[in-house]
Amino acid sequence: MMMGETETEAIKRCLAGDNDAFAGVVETYQDRIYSFALRLLKDEAAAEDAAQETFVKAFRALSSYNTALPLSSWLFRIAHNSCMDALRVSGRTVSMDHEDFPDLPDRGPAVADSVADALDSERIEALLSSLPPLYSEALLLQYREEMGPAEIARVTGTPEGTVKARLFRAREMLKAKLSDATVQGAEAYYRRGAI
């Protein structure tokens, strides 16, 4: 996009036949879309392919884009579809089967202050990648992309209630994993004390 040009203006220029105007859109969103795809697919080449497919599909469907909605939501919706297709092709599950709904305790597990406070990027990255894609996706869209449940529902094409349930379960799963870390840390501490 040119200096001071809004996304809507850039899209209007694209629709008028100026393909180069789309370069600005790619430049603005490439890191966000690629990171999103990478965290879902956990493979750099697959993430680049999905991100590229997202932009090409977006360009192809520009005429159907509703400018009243944020461009980011629309792009993330296309990226979501591309990633889900890639996951299906690679044979990884994206369905809501029992694997995606692990049994969780009614009350959230206790997490030690030190463990939760020490949640850095590397640790949370590892924890997110251990979650099923639909759950890590919900967390990423809510916290990293600052979307509300309604917007996430639009992006993922699922009811808002399902999004809220996924968010809740994703947080509970993370807490369970952090709680395991707390227990292991305590065991190590007592083992050291015994020595």
Next chain:
Amino acid sequence: MTADRTDAAIAKAVAALPYRRPRADFKARVMAAIAAEAEAATWREKALRAVGLTVGTWSAAVACGAAAFVYYNFADIAITVIRPGGVSGALNMLAARCALMLAKLISVVSFVIELAGLAMPASYEIVAASLICAAAITALSRGRLAGQSI
């Protein structure tokens, strides 16, 4: 630690995740794919226009040929229409002539292809037959048949 505080810690950690950068040539590759897509779309459009133009031209040519035939043979056609059973007779005659002509044309085209030793696809034969057929109909429509003259 309270659940709220853990939730807040998770939210903060996820929000602080850095964006990863794709390879340096990512944008160039995307734009190249888009350019290829746009070029393919342009070619599709051109092909559709060409087909439309061809169909339109042929329709116009057939319409003009038919109009010319009616114009130059109006008296004969009128008599044929007025005469009882004239229309069906004329149609039968026309169908027979067309079938005969088509058979002759196909045999001529097959002979020419065999003679030239060319392995032309069937579509070319149909196009060639249509062209020759149209030319023959136009040529015939200009002259009057002896039986139809007043």
